[in-house]
Amino acid sequence: MMKDENEEIFLQWAGAIGISDSPISNSSCLGHSLSVANFPEAGGRGLAATRVLRKGELILRVPKAALMTSDCLISKDYNFSAALRRCTFLSSTQILSIALLNEVNKGKSSWWYTYLKQLPQSYDLLASFGQFEIEALQIDDAIWTAEKAVQKSKMEWKEANLLMSELKLKPQLITFKAWLWASATISSRTMHVPWDTAGCLCPVGDFFNYAPPDEDPCHLENSAEELFDTNTDRLTDAGYDEAVASYCFYAKRNYRKGDQVLLSYGTYTNLELLEHYGFLLQENPNDKAFIPLEPEMHSLCSWPKESLYISQNGKPSFALLSTLRLWATPVSKRKSVSHIACTGHQISTENEVVVMKWLAKKCHVLLSNCSTSIEEDELLLRIIDRIQDYDPLTTEYGVLAPALNGELCAFFERNSVKRRQSIYRWKLAVQWRYGHKRILFDCISHCNKILSDNPS
Numbered sequence: 539m540m541k542d543e544n545e546e547i548f549l550q551w552a553g554a555i556g557i558s559d560s561p562i563s564n565s566s567c568l569g570h571s572l573s574v575a576n577f578p579e580a581g582g583r584g585l586a587a588t589r590v591l592r593k594g595e596l597i598l599r600v601p602k603a604a605l606m607t608s609d610c611l612i613s614k615d616y617n618f619s620a621a622l623r624r625c626t627f628l629s630s631t632q633i634l635s636i637a638l639l640n641e642v643n644k645g646k647s648s649w650w651y652t653y654l655k656q657l658p659q660s661y662d663l664l665a666s667f668g669q670f671e672i673e674a675l676q677i678d679d680a681i682w683t684a685e686k687a688v689q690k691s692k693m694e695w696k697e698a699n700l701l702m703s704e705l706k707l708k709p710q711l712i713t714f715k716a717w718l719w720a721s722a723t724i725s726s727r728t729m730h731v732p733w734d735t736a737g738c739l740c741p742v743g744d745f746f747n748y749a750p751p752d753e754d755p756c757h758l759e760n761s762a763e764e765l766f767d768t769n770t771d772r773l774t775d776a777g778y779d780e781a782v783a784s785y786c787f788y789a790k791r792n793y794r795k796g797d798q799v800l801l802s803y804g805t806y807t808n809l810e811l812l813e814h815y816g817f818l819l820q821e822n823p824n825d826k827a828f829i830p831l832e833p834e835m836h837s838l839c840s841w842p843k844e845s846l847y848i849s850q851n852g853k854p855s856f857a858l859l860s861t862l863r864l865w866a867t868p869v870s871k872r873k874s875v876s877h878i879a880c881t882g883h884q885i886s887t888e889n890e891v892v893v894m895k896w897l898a899k900k901c902h903v904l905l906s907n908c909s910t911s912i913e914e915d916e917l918l919l920r921i922i923d924r925i926q927d928y929d930p931l932t933t934e935y936g937v938l939a940p941a942l943n944g945e946l947c948a949f950f951e952r953n954s955v956k957r958r959q960s961i962y963r964w965k966l967a968v969q970w971r972y973g974h975k976r977i978l979f980d981c982i983s984h985c986n987k988i989l990s991d992n993p994s
């Protein structure tokens with residue numbers, strides 16, 4: 539069956555179970571406010587505005603009965619609930635992943651068959667990265683995060699094996715590959731519900747692609763305000779509304795007809811987006827670069843580790859700057875100036891010069907420790923695009939940039955089969971390291987500017 543045909547059947551099914559983008563009851567699911575469209579540069583399949591949408595307007599309602607939750611899957615499946623009682627050690631996310639595979643196992647007899655059929659067949663979350671793509675991240679912190687994601691996924695899969703074999707799932711649904719698919723579906727598509735920490739799968743609502751939150755939640759002045767939940771890492775401009783027993787989605791800004799309607803799933807760095815959703819943004823205002831600090835720096839201040847970073851624009855965070863200022867102060871004077879540092883003020887010109895020199899040098903060393911430069915990564919990204927387009931001349935690029943030779947050869951050796959997906963993951967890794975290096979580079983420029991304004 540054609541992809542569009544599947545989509546058509548899915549939208550009819552969604553309309554019949556009450557999913558609607560219209561305030562008046564309507565048998566069709568979409569068409570009043572939204573339509574499914576393809577946005578190749580911003581998430582692929584997504585939702586477009588079919589008319590002018592005003593900020594704060596309710597644009598989609600998905601009734602509770604249409605939400606796929608562990609509760610609803612378990613309560614309708616006696617075997618599953620009986621087997622689950624014997625496996626009390628599984629997390630809510632593992633349970634929802636197994637419940638999802640259990641539905642897939644039912645094939646056409648599953649009530650969710652039409653929904654399951656249109657889910658993506660694979661994902662590119664960090665947990666699905668192979669050794670080659672992990673190494674392509676180049677930066678220790680990111681490599682560690684990716685390795686941890688793979689290990690965690692493997693461990694959760696092993697723990698889930700007992701229940702999956704009790705359920706007698708088909709052999710291909712018990713594999714690690716199937717587990718990666720199920721857990722990535724849960725990680726990248728679930729939405730927060732108050733009664734289950736695993737969240738829910740929300741047909742049609744999970745077609746919204748992501749835009750980072752661009753406003754401070756405290757300053758929101760529209761009807762979606764009360765749905766803004768800074769404590770959850772799920773969709774924040776949508777939420778479950780008990781009063782109407784539905785998941786409700788609101789326009790987070792004004793849209794023109796044809797615009798892609800986006801939602802903010804939360805505030806994420808690019809590494810976090812890769813880890814939880816399998817994509818990253820070329821321009822992510824929430825991206826950050828964490829750099830290794832001297833052990834002493836951590837004990838100097840009470841700032842949490844996560845607050846010590848370089849922002850996407852190359853400027854050190856408030857906490858990092860005040861920590862560095864205090865650290866650059868002679869030990870005997872630290873106590874008397876700590877209140878100045880903690881309130882974000884410059885301690886002295888000499889102190890600022892030491893801080894900026896240290897920071898610029900650190901970024902410079904980190905950049906020179908990488909096996910490729912920013913320019914080489916830029917070239918590699920162009921080469922990868924050509925490889926994606928099956929340009930036969932691409933191997934010759936190694937001559938243009940000898941530093942890329944090893945990486946290009948390693949890719950071709952390992953990836954004769956299943957190239958498309960491997961190329962895409964490799965590209966994500968290179969895009970990530972390129973963005974990270976740009977932050978370090980911009981930080982050096984920022985420090986140099988301050989140094990030239992404060993000649994020592």
Ligand SMILES: C[S@@+](CC[C@H](N)C(=O)[O-])C[C@H]1O[C@@H](n2cnc3c(N)ncnc32)[C@H](O)[C@@H]1O
Pocket residue numbers: 579580581582583584658726727744745746747748749815816817818
């Ligand atoms: C909730 S789904 C959104 C709908 C999805 N595009 C689909 O076809 O079903 C989330 C996934 O969409 C993709 N995505 C969402 N926003 C994106 C963006 N701004 N850029 C690239 N990919 C995006 C990622 O693959 C992500 O894991």
